Amino acid sequence: MSLKIVGITACTAGIAHTYIVAEKIATAAQEAGHQCKMETQGTIGRQNELTAQDIAECDVVIVAHDIKVGGMERFAGKPVVDIPISTAMKSPKSLIATIEKKLNKK
Amino acid sequence: MKNLNFKKHMMTGISYMIPMIVVGGILGAMAKGLGGWEVGNFGPAAGATPYSNLALTWAHFWWGVNKLSSHAMSFGVAVMAAGVAYSIAERPGIVPAFVIGFVCNESKGGFLAGLLMAFVVGAFVNWMKTWKLPKWMVGLMPVMIIPVITTFVLGMGYLYILQGPMAALMTMIQNWMMSLNGGSKFVIGAVIGACMGFDMGGPLNKTASMAANALGADGINGPMSAKIIGGMTPPIGVWVSTLIAPTKFTETEKETAKTAMPMGLCFITEGVLPFAAADPARFVPASMLGSGIAGGLAVAMGVESVAGHGGVFVFPMMVNPLWAVIALVVGSVVTGVVYAFIKKPGEEVVEEEIVDLDIDF
Numbered sequence A: 001m002s003l004k005i006v007g008i009t010a011c012t013a014g015i016a017h018t019y020i021v022a023e024k025i026a027t028a029a030q031e032a033g034h035q036c037k038m039e040t041q042g043t044i045g046r047q048n049e050l051t052a053q054d055i056a057e058c059d060v061v062i063v064a065h066d067i068k069v070g071g072m073e074r075f076a077g078k079p080v081v082d083i084p085i086s087t088a089m090k091s092p093k094s095l096i097a098t099i100e101k102k103l104n105k106k
Numbered sequence B: 001m002k003n004l005n006f007k008k009h010m011m012t013g014i015s016y017m018i019p020m021i022v023v024g025g026i027l028g029a030m031a032k033g034l035g036g037w038e039v040g041n042f043g044p045a046a047g048a049t050p051y052s053n054l055a056l057t058w059a060h061f062w063w064g065v066n067k068l069s070s071h072a073m074s075f076g077v078a079v080m081a082a083g084v085a086y087s088i089a090e091r092p093g094i095v096p097a098f099v100i101g102f103v104c105n106e107s108k109g110g111f112l113a114g115l116l117m118a119f120v121v122g123a124f125v126n127w128m129k130t131w132k133l134p135k136w137m138v139g140l141m142p143v144m145i146i147p148v149i150t151t152f153v154l155g156m157g158y159l160y161i162l163q164g165p166m167a168a169l170m171t172m173i174q175n176w177m178m179s180l181n182g183g184s185k186f187v188i189g190a191v192i193g194a195c196m197g198f199d200m201g202g203p204l205n206k207t208a209s210m211a212a213n214a215l216g217a218d219g220i221n222g223p224m225s226a227k228i229i230g231g232m233t234p235p236i237g238v239w240v241s242t243l244i245a246p247t248k249f250t251e252t253e254k255e256t257a258k259t260a261m262p263m264g265l266c267f268i269t270e271g272v273l274p275f276a277a278a279d280p281a282r283f284v285p286a287s288m289l290g291s292g293i294a295g296g297l298a299v300a301m302g303v304e305s306v307a308g309h310g311g312v313f314v315f316p317m318m319v320n321p322l323w324a325v326i327a328l329v330v331g332s333v334v335t336g337v338v339y340a341f342i343k344k345p346g347e348e349v350v351e352e353e354i355v356d357l358d359i360d361f
Helices: A017-031 A054-056 A086-091 A094-103 B004-037 B058-090 B091-104 B111-131 B140-178 B183-199 B203-217 B223-244 B251-265 B269-278 B279-300 B312-315 B321-342
Strands: A004-010 A033-042 A043-048 A060-065 A080-083
Touching: A004 A017, A004 A054, A004 A086, A017 A033, A017 A086, A017 B140, A017 B269, A017 B279, A033 A054, A054 B058, A060 A086, A060 A094, A080 A086, A080 A094, A086 A094, A094 B251, B004 B058, B004 B203, B004 B312, B058 B091, B058 B111, B091 B140, B111 B140, B111 B203, B140 B279, B183 B203, B183 B223, B183 B269, B183 B279, B203 B223, B223 B251, B223 B269, B223 B279, B223 B312, B251 B269, B251 B312, B269 B279, B312 B321
Parallel strands: A004 A033, A004 A060, A060 A080
Antiparallel strands: A033 A043
16 A cells, blocks of 8 residues: 655754654655655755645655644644654654554554 | 643754854854954943944944844843743743743843743643633733733742742852862763763753853853864764774765764764764764763863854864864764774665554554
């Protein structure tokens, strides 16, 4: 089953982890055969911002953050995975695999 | 509140505060470096405002820059408090926490008081939001009732109840720091340095930074040098390792180290994250050892920095810059040698083992 995954990353300094983790999640998702778009909320502001259409079409939302992220109200009604940056940094593949499993169970 | 999330709120505040401290620190270092240590006294004669008679002279120009810097510094705690309260209570938390945070700073309660009050503000605002009010008042809540009452009640509460004890606590901490001599200075510097090298831009690194910034805001500038130099050695150290043991590193790793090195010179520790993430068990100890020694050496030898950021560019403005350079070189070489020695010869990326994570929707 190919999933449409969207997500947000935000780390404390907002200059490094945010982008590294966004890329790790996207890579892990694509390798597992899913579509993925990650929005980054670094100190510079939002980049690669999720559109209403992205969100409407997605199956699951990953929010990897150490600080408060903006725009959570956009995901009302969607399954949201809320994790600290470090989880996604250490084990992006496990993250995707676990999401697959849990979504299939539903 | 069923989920207090203490760390997330604090990190949000710190995240908002970092650019403020960077602006204050770098502009301050520039002003004092180019305009002289007494630059604050070289200002124009006061007119209608302190700035009215500003002329385009060398002294006045840097006096102006120094003013910008000191204003930025004085708002650091306020911005941090506003960020924490925003994280807890959304927008209505911002203004009361900003005002009270500034008062905390002015009343010498410092970073600790600001942090404490920000949590109080956040909880208070969240509680006010649960009030049942007649319809016509609901629209007034976020723009008038919440900010006015919160600022009034908690602000005055701080001034009459907490101000004294918090200021006394901060003074005690400061006096203790200043009373330290050689050996214990080394320990302080080493601890800050080692924290900087532990997670390279992560939470512990930022906590150590904040401790150094808080002390710097109160005029103790030794730990700041440990923070800067300790944060610079890991990326430079990893580059040194690639020179010592080139055969142990893959081509990709060597490229990464080459990019990390200039980042290290600019005090952006994050450049080494690829190493730390791939090989934490070996890299983190090597990194902490180097940063710890660098930080300890710097503080023990009396290196002080007014600037909070800027890497090698603020070295000339430090007290005892020569020892700053020595500490940087020694720390980097220690990390470099140790890591070169304990690193396993490079295999390309190790495949991640897939395990079930404990996550919920």
